[in-house]
Amino acid sequence: MELNRKSDKPLYKQIEDIIINKIKDGILKPGKALPSERELGKELEVSRLTVRKAIQELEQKGILYKIQGKGTFVNDRKKAGEHGNKIGVISHLYKGVFMEILEGIEEGLESESYEYLLRNSQNDYKKEENIIQAMKEEGVSGFIISPVEDQKDSNVIFNLKAEGYPIVLIDRKLNYCETDCVLSDNIDGGFKATEYLIKLGHSRIAFLTYEFRKTSSVRDRIKGYRYALKLNQLELDERLLFSYNKDLSREEKNKILYNFIKENKPTAIIGVHNDVALDVVKMCRANNISIPEDISIICFDNTDIVRHLEVPLTTLVQDARKIGYDAAKLIVKKINSQEETGIMNQIYHPVKLIERNSCKSILQKNEK
Template identity: 50%
Template sequence: MEQSNKPLYIKIKEYILKNINNGTFKPGEVIPTERSLSENLKVSRQTIRKAIQELVYAGYLYRVQGAGTFVFDKSINSDKKNNHIGVLLNNCSDEFESKILNGIEKALEEKGFSITFMNSNENYKKEAENIHKLKHEGVAGMIIMPAEDQKDSNAISDLKEEQFPFVLVDRRLQGCETDVVMSDNIDGTFKATNHLIDRGHHKIAFIKNRYSITSTIEDRITGYKKAMKNFGFEDEEILLYSYNEYKKTEDQIYEELYKYITENKITGIVALNDYVALHIVKMSRIKNIKIPEDLSVVGFDDKEIVKHLEVPLTTVAQYPKNIGYQAGNLLIKKIEIKNNDELDSKIIHQIYYPTKLIIRNSTKNL
């Protein structure tokens, strides 16, 4: 590299930018690793990291932990849209997420903001790419439902370090305290478990499907355990069961659920969500287990379908439209604060929206 009085990390930035501009580092492709750049340029990893971080903030690069640092494709439309918001959910065909989006749209339209919407499909690499696309489009802020596998991702923490306005919905991130609007999942499963205990159940299991790495799921497990311990249940009486619907057929899942429930003489189940509750309902039909005579079941979400089952499901209702609306309003406030350079721009708001236990016919007194 050329000798000059510039700080070393600036020289590294210019070197990387030169290679981006001349096509050596191509759009959408990964650049050499920090270790490789450090060895080739004879500078410390810390210097390389600082240079890369600034290029990430400037929108030239984006990082996906475990995959590398990529060159952003500048051919994407980069018109600045200061009244434009990026919304990144996981699967908007899902009933819950579509209602969150409806709430976000209502809040933003009231304030004259428009939306660009993207899906991540629970893929943190796609999430990182879409975050950088939205930044490059010049959105004023983002509302993000984090992908479930976040342990190796830093795209969202980069936004926080940059002080870019954003709000999370439905899930917190471990190790990255930031603004979030979500349901009070701990209280929700506490109420569900308490309902079964009040009805005389002593063998109560919490059943979930494969994911256990989001704050939402961790909170629901915490609520179940809290209720059990509050009523004097011992550790060995706390029954947690998980199945992986991506590695087993439905018949295999039903057999495993049946075996677990019968061997442990379970009379009450708190399901992670209504999807898991439906698996339990289907298994019960196949195995001639009567709900609620033989088994009481409580779900979580209050999806439309569970109201119309042969035995309507007792479940915990969330209010996704309200969550989306609150998130939209919170983001607008953050943008306004940042634009006015107010001192409280770094205050973190974590809003936990109340849930409600909807009692139907799938539970009974013992």
């Protein structure tokens, strides 16, 4: 065990991480006693007060517990979590696809003896942390979570897993924490969108996202885009993989997107989700660019708004209701399971392309 004394992270927080990692790796098992504060302080070359602060923090989180005169032990969340019939459902937004996912969760829990608490993190990792802590205090037995995009240095979901809480992630997964999840096959979705445009004769295909690209769903859609280009022997022009700030004003977005099209001359655009596609549509309106005559557009998420535009958009549709249903059934199964099997479930649902009026073939007659 080593501490980084040059880090901005407080020493007691680093000690928390060390203990949690030992629990995750199975070195410290439920019911097992930790070394004494004196022993830990000596091993880590820190004061007992620093060790005590770390242990107190982990006690408050339910990861450790003390028995007077015996020591500090790793909590067994399997037993501690058996007291309630509530499931915490946390989303990073309350619109579009998630509302369909929620319908699926409700359907999945209909025949079960569980109710759910619903909260919105508003894509803010601090709010996500606070919501999870509050739900733990309310006695939830497990969590269905659509994690925020930017987890920064948050370990809250990792800590939940270390504590033994059943967790199912929906819509996206986390690099630093392997857990059960129910997702769309976003790699295949990115591939289908790109392949569709290639078959219409497009080779200058842009892929547009907002600036933060670390989200697993975004990364996977880009992987599918790259793979389709490679399979069709089209060289990727990195300039066509474009990101911009979602918080810019409408005027600023219009200017950036117009300049991007003018400079890079794509004939087709894939929007990573419908918000990006709508930004492009609004820019086209402002600059008298015709869809699909001047540029073709396809996007993920089959929301009402993209279906009812003056030129309805071709979209990639997620089976959102089934994602919610499967997540509900999986979390109930995990909560009711008497033993930890060690098996991690990752369920991927296919996406479907719905063709509308926003994409144009640019093949010459003799190529068709």
